Amino acid sequence: MGGAIALILGILDVAERLIPAGEAALTGLKEVKDKVNQLKTEGREPTDAEWDELNATTQALTDRLEAANARLNPGATDG
Amino acid sequence: MKRLFGIALASLALSGCGLAPLNLGGLTPGQNLFQAHGYYNVALGAATDYAETPSANAKVVATATDINREVKPKLEYAQKVIRCAGPDLNIENVEAVAECAGLDASTSNVLRQAGLIRSAGRRILLALGKGV
Numbered sequence: 220m221g222g223a224i225a226l227i228l229g230i231l232d233v234a235e236r237l238i239p240a241g242e243a244a245l246t247g248l249k250e251v252k253d254k255v256n257q258l259k260t261e262g263r264e265p266t267d268a269e270w271d272e273l274n275a276t277t278q279a280l281t282d283r284l285e286a287a288n289a290r291l292n293p294g295a296t297d298g
Numbered sequence: 299m300k301r302l303f304g305i306a307l308a309s310l311a312l313s314g315c316g317l318a319p320l321n322l323g324g325l326t327p328g329q330n331l332f333q334a335h336g337y338y339n340v341a342l343g344a345a346t347d348y349a350e351t352p353s354a355n356a357k358v359v360a361t362a363t364d365i366n367r368e369v370k371p372k373l374e375y376a377q378k379v380i381r382c383a384g385p386d387l388n389i390e391n392v393e394a395v396a397e398c399a400g401l402d403a404s405t406s407n408v409l410r411q412a413g414l415i416r417s418a419g420r421r422i423l424l425a426l427g428k429g430v
Contacts (some may be wrong), residue, residue: 264328267418280342287349288363291356
């Protein structure tokens with residue numbers, strides 16, 4: 220009985236972490252789609268500022284991922 | 299739950315990060331590249347969020363990190379081409395600026411780079427799908 224409760228709590232814990240991640244990804248995809256549709260509708264190319272924003276996001280995410288990787292794989296080098 | 303989430307990620311990988319990189323869908327090469335980079339950031343964001351969870355799998359995080367390192371020069375190169383050649387990929391613009399010399403500003407090359415970036419995003423999501 221106790222094992223079953225622990226299992227259910229474990230599943231809920233995983234769900235609690237993963238469902239928001241999936242929702243965030245879907246929201247992100249929709250934002251990109253909307254942005255590109257906007258460019259298409261306006262008949263223009265991305266501005267330098269829009270490219271810079273995209274690059275800044277990539278860099279910030281890369282920094283966080285590299286930090287997490289260094290923590291999880293301390294022996295690995297950065298290639 | 300793990301399987302469901304894996305399927306959801308795989309679906310995202312196959313839809314959002316597209317299996318048809320050469321299909322412009324009415325987009326210019328610059329818009330196409332912008333879209334590919336945006337979708338890639340979504341995959342990178344999912345990998346980062348996952349990597350920061352206490353139970354993240356070290357191997358999966360290493361895979362995502364390797365893919366991200368691999369794609370970085372492609373992101374930089376493709377943007378340099380767009381910025382050098384302009385939205386209409388004018389080769390004369392490329393030849394006129396020293397730092398742009400030698401860049402392949404052909405439409406097919408820009409689309410190829412966009413395809414590689416989409417593919418990298420898809421590979422990250424598939425790695426996450428296996429890890430969770």
